[in-house]
Amino acid sequence: MVMDKKSSLTMEISSDEGYAEVAVLRVCGALDFSGITMLSNVFEKLFGEARPYVIVDMAGIESICSAALGEFMGYRKRFVEQGGNLVFAGLAGNVRSKLTLLGANKIFSFYQDVRGAVNAYRWDYKKHSKSVSIAFPSFLQFVPPVRQFASRLAKQNGYSAKDAFRIETIVDEVCNNAVEHGEAGKGSEVEIKVSINKEKIALSVSNKSDPDKVAVLKELVKPAMPVSHVGDDDKRGRGLALIKMLSNELDVEITERGTSVHVTKLREE
C-alpha cells in the first residue's frame, strides 16, 4: 500500500484470484492534484508487471479532481493499447455524478463492484460462458416461456434484438420438435441447457424418445429438402429447415432411449 501523508490518500494493489493480468487498485481518500504522482507511479508499476487490465475500486474515494480524471484517461489509453483496459468499480453517488457530468461514463466502464468488473473481464477477455439449465414437462404450453427466457437472456448479455429473435425461434422450434416427437405423458420432461458467451450461444435439448416415433424422426433429420421448395402442402420439416438456416451448427443424435439436439448460433450484430 502507498500513502500520501499530507492528504491521507491511499492506494493498494491486489490481484484477482486466477487472473494474474488483472490488478485491483483500491483508492481511498480525496483524489486531488497532489495524488496524481502517486497514481502515475502505481500505473507504471502495473505496466512493468504486465498487468494491463486494471479495476479501480473507487468505493473509498471521497472526491476526485478533473486533473486526476485526465490521468486515468491517459493511462486507460495505454492499457487498451496493451490489450487491456482501465475500468471503475464501486463509485459512490457523488463521485459517480461528477464523473458522469464530466463525460467519463462515455469513456470508462462503470461497475457496481469489483466482482462485476471481474465478471465483465471474464466475459470480454476470457470468453467466459454463462449456463442455464431448465427442465419442463413435455407439453407445448411450456415452450413459449422457455423461448422467451432464451431471448431475454441473449438481450441481457448484449445480443441485438434481431439475434435474440432468431435465438427465440431456434429454441421454440427445437423444443416444439422435442415435445412433438418425444415421449409424451405424465412425468416426461424436456431438458434444455443454454450456454452463452460474448461470441455465441449454444443450446442442448434432450428428451426421451417415443419408440413409435423414432423412425419418423430419423427420416425428418436426413438432409433436408431445399427450403425454397417448401410448398403450402408440406406439413413437416419447416421447423428443422428454419433451425438450419438460423443456426451455425446443428447436430442431432437419435437413439431408442433419447434424442439430443445441439445447436450453436454465433452472435451476428
Place this chain on the structure above:
Amino acid sequence: METQIQLTCEEISGKSDARIVRFVGDLDATNVDLITEQIFNYFSDGLVKIVADFKQLRYVNSTGLGVLLHFNKTAREKGGCFKIVNLNEDVYEIIEIIGAASLLDIYDEMEDAVAALS
C-alpha cells in the same frame, strides 16, 4: 394455456365478402388451433377475402407459418384471397427463410392490399 394472441375484425366499405383481420400477439404451436377456428369461421360466413394486418403480430414460428399457408390455399379454393400486410422485419425474415414469401400474398401498405381485393 395458449400464448397470447387476439384477432379483431373490421369491415371494408363496399366489400361485403371481405374483412380486415388484425393479429395482435404471437402466433405459435399453442394457439394455431384457436386462430384456425376463427379464420375458418369467417370463411364459413362467406368472408373469403381476408386482409391480415400483422402490424402487431410480434412472432410467428413454423407451425404458425403452416396455418398461414393453409389459410391462403383455402381462401383461394373458395374464390377469395388471404392477403398479408404490415409484416415486421423479424417475421418477414422467418417467412422468407422458409421459402414462403413467394407463396403468400404480401403487401407493404394496407391501402394497396385493400385495393387489390377488387
